Amino acid sequence: MTTEPDSLVRELSSPSVWPDSAVNAPGGDVSLAGVSLAELAERHGTPVYVLDETEVRSRARAWRRALPDAEVVYAAKAFVCRAVVDWMAEEGLGLDVCSAGELELAATRGFPPERVVLHGNAKSPRDLRTALRIGVGRIVIDSDCEIARIASQVPKGAAQKVLVRVLPGIEAGAHRKIRTGAEGQKFGLSIAGGDAEDAVVRVLGQPGLALAGLHCHLGSQITSTEPYGEAVRRVVAFLARIRDRHGVTLPEVDLGGGFAAAYLPGDAAPSPEAYGRRITEELSAACADFAYPLPRLMVEPGRSIMAPAGVALYRVLSVKRTGAQVFVAVDGGMSDNPRPALYGARYTVRMVGRTTAAPMRATTVVGRHCEAGDILAEDVELPEDVRPGDVLAVPASGAYQVSMASGYNMTGRPPVVAVSGGRSRLLLRRETFEDQKARDVGV
Numbered sequence: 001m002t003t004e005p006d007s008l009v010r011e012l013s014s015p016s017v018w019p020d021s022a023v024n025a026p027g028g029d030v031s032l033a034g035v036s037l038a039e040l041a042e043r044h045g046t047p048v049y050v051l052d053e054t055e056v057r058s059r060a061r062a063w064r065r066a067l068p069d070a071e072v073v074y075a076a077k078a079f080v081c082r083a084v085v086d087w088m089a090e091e092g093l094g095l096d097v098c099s100a101g102e103l104e105l106a107a108t109r110g111f112p113p114e115r116v117v118l119h120g121n122a123k124s125p126r127d128l129r130t131a132l133r134i135g136v137g138r139i140v141i142d143s144d145c146e147i148a149r150i151a152s153q154v155p156k157g158a159a160q161k162v163l164v165r166v167l168p169g170i171e172a173g174a175h176r177k178i179r180t181g182a183e184g185q186k187f188g189l190s191i192a193g194g195d196a197e198d199a200v201v202r203v204l205g206q207p208g209l210a211l212a213g214l215h216c217h218l219g220s221q222i223t224s225t226e227p228y229g230e231a232v233r234r235v236v237a238f239l240a241r242i243r244d245r246h247g248v249t250l251p252e253v254d255l256g257g258g259f260a261a262a263y264l265p266g267d268a269a270p271s272p273e274a275y276g277r278r279i280t281e282e283l284s285a286a287c288a289d290f291a292y293p294l295p296r297l298m299v300e301p302g303r304s305i306m307a308p309a310g311v312a313l314y315r316v317l318s319v320k321r322t323g324a325q326v327f328v329a330v331d332g333g334m335s336d337n338p339r340p341a342l343y344g345a346r347y348t349v350r351m352v353g354r355t356t357a358a359p360m361r362a363t364t365v366v367g368r369h370c371e372a373g374d375i376l377a378e379d380v381e382l383p384e385d386v387r388p389g390d391v392l393a394v395p396a397s398g399a400y401q402v403s404m405a406s407g408y409n410m411t412g413r414p415p416v417v418a419v420s421g422g423r424s425r426l427l428l429r430r431e432t433f434e435d436q437k438a439r440d441v442g443v
């Protein structure tokens, strides 16, 4: 990113928080892939999410370069729409889905089904029916009770490839609610408690299932490579135990996602190369220790591909001083970004589309929803003269925002616009009152 000697755009100089293509533009504007953010706010209204296609693609490619022998499977839950399905297909990634809806969406674009992995701690009958009809590459078994259920639906003579999701017993991730590798939460089957081994034995006894390997997902926003090293060691030790006790050498290991993105300047977010190197080294070492043949590796990055590519744009609706605090309220909030309320997530915010000489001051940017916890960004620096009508941009907004958007207060879910090569195109249109009314079929 290029910078200008402009004190208002200090945080733009952090290359890790904004997409690579972001540059300061005249009149206090920022352009992304050559497209003015102020203009996009004007043309599409606010809130609007802007996604830098080149940034998404180059991050997807970086993962493939970091682990050239692995299957890189994009976690669609971070954000998916038809264009994203196409980008992932073209970049050679697989797709991690966790519902029939995500799966059907991928199928509408002809995404290769063998590159799809179906997840879920509680897959619905429709999820499983759709997965088997479309012919997904792998289904990840997350509980004992789905083993016979899946097996019974596989046509005679065929075998569905499955992985067993294990709990390695590792605490990692930015918040308690996104730590999924530790004991005592709803995902996976415990290695230490014996549930994982029981499940492996039951799967091996089902002729309709082909056990390809093990899956684990430690959590999300994991800012160090160390937990992946530990996970690899524990999973390989368990693979060796399965071989020794049950006589099968499973050929695949899926380490899930959880790789961090930078939300604030200076946030730790190791590169795909750093994660990849650590995982590859630990895998080779652990396999050597147990004389286990190198399994085929899979990873499922979501956030690290999508978060840094997105910028959310809001318009200021009101400015209020309460005691020592300044609240700037915008026209979105927890309905398009529930992350601060869910996990205490932090962001930077900057004004775009107007210059000012006013000094900066600590400001809390809040949403418009009927919850005191509807806070988008606490203690961010904004100019003292920020006023209704100004446009605020929130970088690092590409993941787990639009995909988690809700219908709260019927404000309508925001549109998503892709930018690349100086052009923009609408990917998702804004949800309108007509859309909402159409669902309201009772009297």
Ligand SMILES: Cc1ncc(COP(=O)(O)O)c(C=O)c1O
Pocket: 075, 077, 078, 096, 119, 217, 219, 220, 221, 256, 257, 258, 259, 300, 301, 302, 303, 304
């Ligand atoms: C099974 C699984 N894989 C991959 C991911 C993607 O994680 P992230 O977006 O943090 O990389 C998730 C996220 O919840 C997940 O549950």
